[in-house]
Amino acid sequence: MVASGGKTKGTSYPACLLLFTSPRQLHAAAFHPKDYNQLGCCMRLRFVVSFVFLLIVVSLCAAKDEQPTSAMTEQHKVDIIRTFNSELVYIRTQFPMGKTGLTIKDGKVSPSGEQLEKLLTLWGPSVKPGDRAMITKFEIKGDHMRFEINGGPVRKQKWYQHIQVGMNNTMTTPGGGDQTGPFNNPRGSYVDLVFDHHIPDLTVEQLKQLLWPVFDFDSKSPVDAYVATVPPKVRDAIKNHQVLVGMNREMVIYSKGRPDKKIREKDDKGTEYEDWVYGEPPKDVDFVRVVGDEVIRVETMKVDGEKVVKTEKEIDTGGPQVAVAAQNEQKQQTKAPTLRRPGEEAPQQRGPGAPMPLPPNSGSTPPQPGGPGQ
Numbered sequence: 565m566v567a568s569g570g571k572t573k574g575t576s577y578p579a580c581l582l583l584f585t586s587p588r589q590l591h592a593a594a595f596h597p598k599d600y601n602q603l604g605c606c607m608r609l610r611f612v613v614s615f616v617f618l619l620i621v622v623s624l625c626a627a628k629d630e631q632p633t634s635a636m637t638e639q640h641k642v643d644i645i646r647t648f649n650s651e652l653v654y655i656r657t658q659f660p661m662g663k664t665g666l667t668i669k670d671g672k673v674s675p676s677g678e679q680l681e682k683l684l685t686l687w688g689p690s691v692k693p694g695d696r697a698m699i700t701k702f703e704i705k706g707d708h709m710r711f712e713i714n715g716g717p718v719r720k721q722k723w724y725q726h727i728q729v730g731m732n733n734t735m736t737t738p739g740g741g742d743q744t745g746p747f748n749n750p751r752g753s754y755v756d757l758v759f760d761h762h763i764p765d766l767t768v769e770q771l772k773q774l775l776w777p778v779f780d781f782d783s784k785s786p787v788d789a790y791v792a793t794v795p796p797k798v799r800d801a802i803k804n805h806q807v808l809v810g811m812n813r814e815m816v817i818y819s820k821g822r823p824d825k826k827i828r829e830k831d832d833k834g835t836e837y838e839d840w841v842y843g844e845p846p847k848d849v850d851f852v853r854v855v856g857d858e859v860i861r862v863e864t865m866k867v868d869g870e871k872v873v874k875t876e877k878e879i880d881t882g883g884p885q886v887a888v889a890a891q892n893e894q895k896q897q898t899k900a901p902t903l904r905r906p907g908e909e910a911p912q913q914r915g916p917g918a919p920m921p922l923p924p925n926s927g928s929t930p931p932q933p934g935g936p937g938q
Contacts, residue, residue: 636765641704647768648711651699654780654789655691655713659753662687663717666778669758673777690714690753694790694818700752707759711775714752755779790818797879807852810879811859816840816852823852 657673659666660683667674675683691697691713701712755778757771766774772781783789791799794815801808802819811819823840830836835855842850846867853861858881864872 636704636763640765640767643768644766644771645702648699648702648771651781653697653699653713654783654786655693655695655697655778656776656780656789656793657778658684658692659690659713659755659778660684660687661690661717661751661753665717665754665756667756667758668774668777671774671777690717690751692814693793694786694814696786696789697752704763707762709757709763709771710754711757711779712752712754716752716754787818790814795879807850807859807862808878809859809862809874810877810881812857812881813854815881816854816859820850820852 657666658680660680662683664675664683697713699711699713700715701710703710755775757774772779775781780789780792783792787802791802794802798808798811798815801811802815805819807816807819820840820842823842824844825841827839827841828836829839837860838854840852840854842852848867849865851861851863851865852859853863860875862874866872
């Protein structure tokens with residue numbers, strides 16, 4: 565207690581000491597009889613207790629929010645590098661070629677939807693669901709991990725591949741290897757697994773679960789990997805080797821295999837289509853009609869002569885595929901090459917064997933029939 569000017573003031577203590585001080589000591593050291601009201605209640609005691617309680621709650625909440633996750637241990641880092649370098653995986657989603665790959669953050673894959681379809685139409689697919697790919701490079705950088713598949717999107721060279729040795733006007737690259745191999749002519753892509761602030765401590769199995777939207781580490785065959793990426797109705801049809809109206813080419817191939825025959829025709833409206841024929845008499849014969857990348861008709865001729873035709877759409881695959889866009893580009897008519905200048909019109913022939921007309925000569929007048937010398 566400190567007295568000044570005839571008044572008594574309570575001694576101030578740090579907040580941390582209040583946690584280790586009994587209520588009686590706090591009452592004796594910090595309060596004066598004048599601090600009680602007419603009902604005998606201590607005004608400052610209630611204020612201090614409320615303040616201490618609030619301080620404890622705020623400290624616990626801040627400690628819980630700011631508690632950092634532990635960084636990756638060396639042992640887990642070595643295990644992950646050994647597991648994922650040169651690992652063979654099955655693909656669960658489409659990867660575009662080019663320098664733009666995929667990104668996984670908080671379980672969501674981007675780009676997706678229309679943005680992914682534009683990249684696939686522009687650059688083409690690097691891999692598709694059900695394809696088998698190799699993780700050719702694995703990197704840990706700051707707050708993300710990068711997994712390159714099938715050589716990555718950019719061609720990489722070793723230092724010795726820049727050295728050339730020549731003799732008799734012939735230059736060779738020692739140790740250059742196969743220039744047409746997948747690593748020298750990459751058509752791969754990559755996926756970035758992004759975390760907040762830094763990469764936490766992860767085991768191999770935990771990392772596989774985070775990569776599940778794009779990589780399948782458990783499937784034993786391409787069919788198993790592909791079936792896991794399609795809707796349940798399509799999955800059941802593939803397992804039962806059935807074809808549904810609305811399937812795309814890939815689904816039909818995974819369900820029935822490659823067709824025995826293909827018949828290409830045009831309907832009355834001029835639309836091109838393909839009839840995929842499965843089976844031969846005396847067994848059931850299936851005719852699957854494909855327009856673009858979609859099945860529009862399924863016709864089955866049974867052994868007993870019964871004919872079953874399905875034309876109503878049974879599933880929706882989510883819009884046109886890349887094959888349709890490529891087919892539309894091929895249908896665009898291209899002009900034949902010419903040496904004429906822009907805007908110059910071709911001369912018109914009057915007959916099948918008519919010669920090219922001579923240009924008019926302004927300097928002299930052509931001779932007239934019956935003139936001099938004739």
